[in-house]
Amino acid sequence: xxxxxxxxxxxxxxxxxxxxxxxxxxxxxxxxxxxxxxxxxxxxxxxxxxxxxxxxxxxxxxxxxxxxxxxxxxxxxxxxxxxxxxxxxxxxxxxxxxxxxxxxxxxxxxxxxxxxxxxxxxxxxxxxxxxxxxxxxxxxxxxxxxxxxxxxxxxxxxxxxxxxxxxxxxxxxxxxxxxxxxxxxxxxxxxxxxxxxxxxxxxxxxxxxxxxxxxxxxxxxxxxxxxxxxxxxxxxxxxxxxxxxxxxxxxxxxxxxxxxxxxxxxxxxxxxxxxxxxxxxxxxxxxxxxxxxxxxxxxxxxxxxxxxxxxxxxxxxxxxxxxxxxxxxxxxxxxxxxxxxxxxxxxxxxxxxxxxxxxxxxxxxxxxxxxxxxxxxxxxxxxxxxxxxxxxxxxxxxxxxxxxxxxxxxxxxxxxxxxxxxxxxxxxxxxxxxxxxxxxxxxxxxxx
Numbered sequence: 156x157x158x159x160x161x162x163x164x165x166x167x168x169x170x171x172x173x174x175x176x177x178x179x180x181x182x183x184x185x186x187x188x189x190x191x192x193x194x195x196x197x198x199x200x201x202x203x204x205x206x207x208x209x210x211x212x213x214x215x216x217x218x219x220x221x222x223x224x225x226x227x228x229x230x231x232x233x234x235x236x237x238x239x240x241x242x243x244x245x246x247x248x249x250x251x252x253x254x255x256x257x258x259x260x261x262x263x264x265x266x267x268x269x270x271x272x273x274x275x276x277x278x279x280x281x282x283x284x285x286x287x288x289x290x291x292x293x294x295x296x297x298x299x300x301x302x303x304x305x306x307x308x309x310x311x312x313x314x315x316x317x318x319x320x321x322x323x324x325x326x327x328x329x330x331x332x333x334x335x336x337x338x339x340x341x342x343x344x345x346x347x348x349x350x351x352x353x354x355x356x357x358x359x360x361x362x363x364x365x366x367x368x369x370x371x372x373x374x375x376x377x378x379x380x381x382x383x384x385x386x387x388x389x390x391x392x393x394x395x396x397x398x399x400x401x402x403x404x405x406x407x408x409x410x411x412x413x414x415x416x417x418x419x420x421x422x423x424x425x426x427x428x429x430x431x432x433x434x435x436x437x438x439x440x441x442x443x444x445x446x447x448x449x450x451x452x453x454x455x456x457x458x459x460x461x462x463x464x465x466x467x468x469x470x471x472x473x474x475x476x477x478x479x480x481x482x483x484x485x486x487x488x489x490x491x492x493x494x495x496x497x498x499x500x501x502x503x504x505x506x507x508x509x510x511x512x513x514x515x516x517x518x519x520x521x522x523x524x525x526x527x528x529x530x531x532x533x534x535x536x537x538x539x540x541x542x543x544x545x546x547x548x549x550x551x552x553x554x555x556x557x558x559x560x561x562x563x564x565x566x567x568x569x570x571x572x573x574x575x576x577x578x579x580x581x582x583x584x585x586x587x588x589x590x591x592x593x594x595x596x597x598x599x600x601x602x603x
Contacts, residue, residue: 164240182262192227250466271464276524282584284454289443327401456517471512533572
């Protein structure tokens with residue numbers, strides 16, 4: 156909107172990060188906006204004596220009031236005027252505006268827009284933030300657990316016909332449960348697979364199948380636990396009539412050189428273990444780096460005295476929620492169904508993420524303050540290096556990645572580069588401290 160159509164916008168500071176803009180729209184452009192609003196809506200309006208959509212604007216305004224088209228006129232009169240006002244006052248807005256309109260002098264309009272602005276953050280000192288170094292040692296048990304998982308993945312199931320059921324066997328059974336000689340709901344199944352020793356059934360049930368043979372029909376006597384989820388069964392003795400149809404044995408391969416050769420590119424188990432240990436160490440080191448960064452960002456944000464505007468927290472909460480939904484859906488589960496299963500709703504999740512969102516916003520504002528304080532920039536070489544990292548992380552050719560990047564995305568990547576440089580400066584000035592044990596931390600909490 157040109158200067159001839161809008162007077163200079165008035166700015167009023169309502170709260171620390173909330174401002175009110177008063178925009179004056181001259182008569183000519185506002186008349187144009189009203190007429191466009193009329194043309195948009197006339198097909199929905201009927202007046203006696205006129206065919207639907209044919210009633211003149213003046214007649215509609217006489218019938219419903221001259222403000223009838225004001226709200227829709229905002230769609231045409233407000234955006235350009237708002238952008239001009241933001242530029243005029245150099246505002247960095249962080250929320251959609253709350254807008255009201257009223258008629259002005261000589262056929263014009265006055266628009267009132269309340270909007271939140273980004274807080275101004277000053278970081279005087281970011282040196283000496285304390286952090287504890289997470290444990291990155293890899294224990295033999297962790298390596299063995301990884302190998303055991305791989306052994307389980309490569310196990311084979313064999314049918315057993317020449318012996319009775321043993322612990323760890325998989326049995327296929329029919330069963331029906333009775334309490335006081337009456338079958339109870341949910342207490343029966345056919346061709347049910349049960350791993351003996353898994354403790355997935357009532358205590359004592361699996362033990363009484365051990366020693367039985369294929370084709371055996373027998374009773375299993377058990378007592379439901381006192382804390383059993385079905386109150387009508389809790390603490391009561393029960394009899395299950397069981398028929399054993401099939402016995403299977405899981406053959407788990409031994410952890411030896413042959414196993415290593417089968418599941419990896421290594422010739423010996425020791426080489427395979429060394430590779431697993433290196434990968435676990437890399438994973439733990441990466442996690443430790445993220446942990447330290449989070450500690451430093453939290454410590455940095457604690458040096459800021461700031462009320463974060465609620466719209467910024469809401470926006471960040473929504474971003475976290477979208478990322479969470481994408482992770483759930485990437486695992487092949489409908490997000491709505493997942494929330495039903497977990498007994499959650501969107502509002503509850505958003506509230507749960509509010510504190511994390513606030514911390515993220517504070518951290519970002521603090522990093523931006525350091526970027527400004529230190530005059531950090533992202534060179535083209537650093538930008539290209541970040542593209543290389545993203546290309547590798549998302550398994551996409553760099554040329555194809557570049558094709559998807561617009562100017563806004565390019566600027567966002569450069570901002571990320573600058574944020575990483577700022578974080579590196581914080582790390583360089585940080586102080587590692589000994590991790591307190593649980594007893595010492597508890598004593599400090601009691602004193603505070």
